[in-house]
Amino acid sequence: MTPGRAGRLAVLGGERAVATTDRRIFDWPQWTPEHREAMLAVIDSGGTSEWDVTLQFEAAWAAYNGVEYALAYPNGTAALQAAMFAVGLQRGDEIIGPAFTYWASLSPALTLGAISVFADLDPESLCLDPRSVAAKIGPRTRAIMVVHYNAHPAAMDELLALARQHDLRVIEDVSRAQGSLYRGTMCGALGDVGALSMMARKSFAIGEGGMLVTRDRAVYERAVAWSHYERHDSDLTDPALRAISGIPLGGVKGRLNQVAAACGLVETRHYPARLREIDAALRRFAEGLAGVPGVRLRAVDEPGSSMGGWYYPVVHYEAAALGGLPLAEFGRAVAAEGAWWAPLPDRPLHRHPFFQQADIYGDGQPTRLVGATRDVRDADGDLPVSETIRERACMGPWFKHDWADQIAAQATAWRKVAEQADTLLAARAAAAD
Numbered sequence: 001m002t003p004g005r006a007g008r009l010a011v012l013g014g015e016r017a018v019a020t021t022d023r024r025i026f027d028w029p030q031w032t033p034e035h036r037e038a039m040l041a042v043i044d045s046g047g048t049s050e051w052d053v054t055l056q057f058e059a060a061w062a063a064y065n066g067v068e069y070a071l072a073y074p075n076g077t078a079a080l081q082a083a084m085f086a087v088g089l090q091r092g093d094e095i096i097g098p099a100f101t102y103w104a105s106l107s108p109a110l111t112l113g114a115i116s117v118f119a120d121l122d123p124e125s126l127c128l129d130p131r132s133v134a135a136k137i138g139p140r141t142r143a144i145m146v147v148h149y150n151a152h153p154a155a156m157d158e159l160l161a162l163a164r165q166h167d168l169r170v171i172e173d174v175s176r177a178q179g180s181l182y183r184g185t186m187c188g189a190l191g192d193v194g195a196l197s198m199m200a201r202k203s204f205a206i207g208e209g210g211m212l213v214t215r216d217r218a219v220y221e222r223a224v225a226w227s228h229y230e231r232h233d234s235d236l237t238d239p240a241l242r243a244i245s246g247i248p249l250g251g252v253k254g255r256l257n258q259v260a261a262a263c264g265l266v267e268t269r270h271y272p273a274r275l276r277e278i279d280a281a282l283r284r285f286a287e288g289l290a291g292v293p294g295v296r297l298r299a300v301d302e303p304g305s306s307m308g309g310w311y312y313p314v315v316h317y318e319a320a321a322l323g324g325l326p327l328a329e330f331g332r333a334v335a336a337e338g339a340w341w342a343p344l345p346d347r348p349l350h351r352h353p354f355f356q357q358a359d360i361y362g363d364g365q366p367t368r369l370v371g372a373t374r375d376v377r378d379a380d381g382d383l384p385v386s387e388t389i390r391e392r393a394c395m396g397p398w399f400k401h402d403w404a405d406q407i408a409a410q411a412t413a414w415r416k417v418a419e420q421a422d423t424l425l426a427a428r429a430a431a432a433d
């Protein structure tokens with residue numbers, strides 16, 4: 001039966017499933033008068049470059065994450081670079097990480113003279129596939145960079161076992177997974193060190209900022225030595241580090257602006273409630289998608305594990321269940337309904353010229369290969385999940401409030417398009433004739 005105008009797809013001239021959206025459901029970050037007062041107090045005190053408030057923020061973040069040490073940075077990239085140095089990554093060492101993530105998960109390795117090696121993803125979680133990691137381990141492998149992709153905890157038990165077996169250090173990039181739990185422990189507190197971004201669009205947002213977390217005093221001290229020269233005298237006990245104190249070993253300072261620290265201190269108190277609301281919203285959306293062919297909200301479903309702030313929720317897409325309709329066409333039709341749809345924001349990194357070709361320091365060869373004992377570059381097709389995942393997964397609505405009517409309307413739009421995939425395919429075939 002041909003649907004009436006109300007039921008017809010908007011992309012084919014029908015009425016939109018989502019007539020109006022209260023955009024506040026997507027507003028982020030949510031700063032309250034309490035945040036503003038705390039930030040203004042720092043400005044009024046003239047203490048933007050001090051670190052008294054930052055110390056309080058770090059203590060609160062360490063307590064929330066269940067770790068001994070937290071160290072703040074101006075951004076996540078700086079925290080990741082410090083984490084790599086802190087676990088002892090050196091010139092010529094290899095670090096294995098996922099081929100599909102934000103570039104900063106692995107790019108800092110090049111600044112240390114270390115070599116990034118890419119492994120493939122688990123197609124369900126979109127985090128590192130431990131079997132792919134195992135296949136990439138070589139004699140110079142020293143560390144694994146685990147990314148908890150868009151808030152989904154990675155397979156830490158398997159990855160930590162692999163690390164123990166091969167004497168590797170484990171760094172966690174928690175930039176999109178603040179507050180995600182893995183079997184009862186906070187992501188970031190499972191490996192040797194965790195590092196994360198707190199820029200404005202992250203689940204835990206303070207404008208711009210980053211944080212390093214660890215239980216290990218030696219890792220903490222190396223991180224302090226790397227970029228927090230102002231704390232060398234107070235925090236370094238290792239005689240070797242104390243001997244060169246006063247100038248950051250990384251050559252660049254890593255102090256966080258205290259306006260952001262003040263914001264973070266307040267946000268830490270609000271964060272558990274925010275996660276509860278986001279989780280309720282996304283679970284409601286998942287229920288709304290129940291039974292819709294071809295689409296499924298990715299979630300973690302085991303005791304003690306959670307999706308934290310969900311970051312950008314990931315929707316798995318199965319074109320075969322929709323007559324082969326490509327994801328991009330499905331997405332255009334969802335967007336035409338007035339609903340939220342977006343492709344995954346990342347690109348496979350292993351084929352990017354930055355990692356394949358760029359000679360950043362004038363060595364006459366790709367920087368990534370300087371000091372390498374083997375050619376770690378990958379060819380097209382070597383990491384199939386990373387290379388094709390953008391055709392099989394996308395981002396669902398980034399709900400920040402659990403507003404039932406709004407969420408139901410969005411789910412209805414996705415359902416409407418999925419249930420009329422054949423109409424879209426027929427319209428395409430007719431246009432091609």
Ligand SMILES: Cc1ncc(COP(=O)(O)O)c(C=O)c1O
Pocket residue numbers: 075076077078101102104105147173175176196197198199209210
């Ligand atoms: C997974 C991941 N790692 C690292 C970063 C880098 O953080 P920043 O932008 O704060 O430097 C980001 C985000 O920007 C990210 O999403």
